[in-house]
Amino acid sequence: MKSIFIAGISGSIGQQALEVLKKEWFKDNFKIVGGSVYKSWDKLKEAINKYSLKSVGIVESNENISKTFNGCRVFTGVDAVERSMEFCNPDYSLIATSGFSGVQNTLKAIDVSQRVCLANKESIVCGGNYVLDYAAKLKREIIPIDSEHSAIFQLLMGETSTPEKIILTASGGSLRDYPVEALENVSVDEVLNHPVWSMGKRITVDSASMVNKSLELFEAYYLFKIKNIDVAINRNSRIHSMVQFSDGVIKMHYGLADMKIPIAFSISYPERNFVFDKPDFFSENIHFEKVDFDRYPSLKLAYSILGDAPLQNAFNAADEIAVDSFLKGSIKFADIYRTIYKTVNEIQKQFLFSKSLKFHNIDDILKVDKISRNIAKKYIMEVIE
Ligand SMILES: NC(=O)c1ccc[n+]([C@@H]2O[C@H](COP(=O)([O-])OP(=O)(O)OC[C@H]3O[C@@H](n4cnc5c(N)ncnc54)[C@H](OP(=O)(O)O)[C@@H]3O)[C@@H](O)[C@H]2O)c1
Known part of the structure; x- marks a missing residue:
């Protein structure tokens, strides 16, 4: 039996991972030993009781939480996730934390676990090769959970030829049929109404703007080394x-739109042990459309900075700040792109003649993230609000 830790256990991916781990084969082969949240103490308590967890981490709390709860060691504060992961010393870590904070979680997971099942795309987006090189150095497995990257990973299993192109697919998000002129003033509810996937709030907003596809573009480049x-x-x-491939053959990954499938695969790889519903391929049309960059300007910007890790880091940081402001009602949907554009440009200017624009360690990664967040916040406060 292998032990597994779930960072972001209260979130959309974390909860679906729990569902997977309840299923046949998974429940006989895995013991959930720990988990972490940002502040969802109720969900964490529920998991402690249900799975008799060894240790958990909670970053922020209003309550005075004691060091143990029902026999489980509880860590609190900024490094709580890493400390609880270290305490559990799990065979596998599943990183489903949202946002930039997942980078530190992933690095700790690489330290302590043989396999990292990676949903947190920011770990690769914001650090470029840094996280992957660290995993390679310690001979750890990184198995992607993002459905597109899981698909590509699976398509390349057993292939000895390198593809000449990757084609990422996108749903187009909740606003795909809105007139482009209407995008300026859409409401939060309209943006959160995703036509296909049920996901956390930030990623749902990012699907509508294709910032999520932009982050996936960066992620794919580093994971598969194809530009x-x-x-x-x-x-x-x-x-x-x-x-x-070079002979024109295109391999496609066909399956239902349910994140439990790639989550399960990241855990059971190289086997497939998840039993699930089957698609009815006779009744489903498969149709592809080109991306309209006027509708999704973030993706155009993303192509222009692909492979430049500090700028990708700035792109992500600005989006995190802007999406948060959008969800709170302080800025318009179209301001998300403006904030990203402004921040990426500022970072490019500030570091233009400096060698420190290359990432040599985690402090460099943290520094660019911090400066970018400040630029984005200032822009929102001074120009937009
Ligand atoms: N949802 C999907 O279908 C999907 C698909 C592909 C990839 N992903 C990726 O998976 C990751 C998670 O997405 P999600 O949709 O599951 O997000 P989510 O529903 O918002 O859940 C995020 C989880 O991370 C925790 N968290 C947030 N900020 C944290 C911090 N600073 N420190 C520690 N923990 C923190 C949250 O705890 P609280 O509950 O306490 O806030 C929650 O458990 C993202 O990187 C996303 O891009 C998601």
Whole structure:
């Protein structure tokens, strides 16, 4: 029996991971030993009681939480996730924390676990090769959970030829049929109404703006070491991505749009032990559309900075700040892109002649994130609000 820790256990991916781990084969082969949240203490308590967890981490809390709860060691504060992970020393860590804070979680997971099942795309987006090189140095497995990257990972299993192109698929998000002129003033509820996937709030907003596809573009580049990447819209999200070879053959990954499938695969890899519903391929049309960059300007910007880790880091940091402001009602949907554009440009200017624009250690990564957040916040306060 292997032990597994779930960072972000209260979130959309974390909860689906728990569902997977309840299923046949998974429950006989895995013991959940720990988990972490930002502040969802109730969900954490529920997990402690249900799975008799060894240790948990909670970053922020209004209550005075004691060091143990029902026999479980509880860590609190900024490094709580890493400390609880270290305490559990799990065979596998599943990183489903949202946002930049996942980077530190992933680095600790690489220290303590043989396998990292990675949902937190920011770990790769914000650090470039840094996280992957660290995993390679310690001979750890990184298995992607993002459905597109899981698909590509699976398509390349057993392949000895390198594809000449990756084609990421996208649903187009909740605003895909809105007139472009209407995008300026859409409401939070309209943006959160995703046509296919049920996900956390930030990623749902990021799907509508294709910032999420931009982050996936960066992630794919580092994971698969291929720069020739296209994006195609597949509205019903049946094709989760494609790889194209020199002879023109395109391999596609077909499956239902349910995150439990790639979550399960990241845990059971190289086997498939998850039993699930089957798609009815006779009744489903597979159709692809080109991306309209006027509708999704973030993706155009993303292509222009692909492979430049500090700028990708700035892109992500600005989006985190802007999406938070959008969800609170302080800025408009279209301001998210403006904030990202402004921040990326500022970072490019500030570091233009400086060698420190390359990432040599985690402090460099943290520094660019911090400066970018300040630029984004200032822009929102002084220019938009
Ligand atoms: N949802 C999907 O379908 C999907 C698909 C592909 C990839 N992903 C990726 O998976 C990651 C998680 O996404 P999600 O949709 O599951 O997010 P989510 O529903 O918002 O859940 C985020 C989880 O991370 C915790 N968390 C947030 N900030 C934290 C911090 N600073 N320190 C420690 N823990 C923190 C949250 O705890 P609290 O509950 O206490 O806030 C929660 O457990 C993201 O990187 C996303 O891009 C998600």
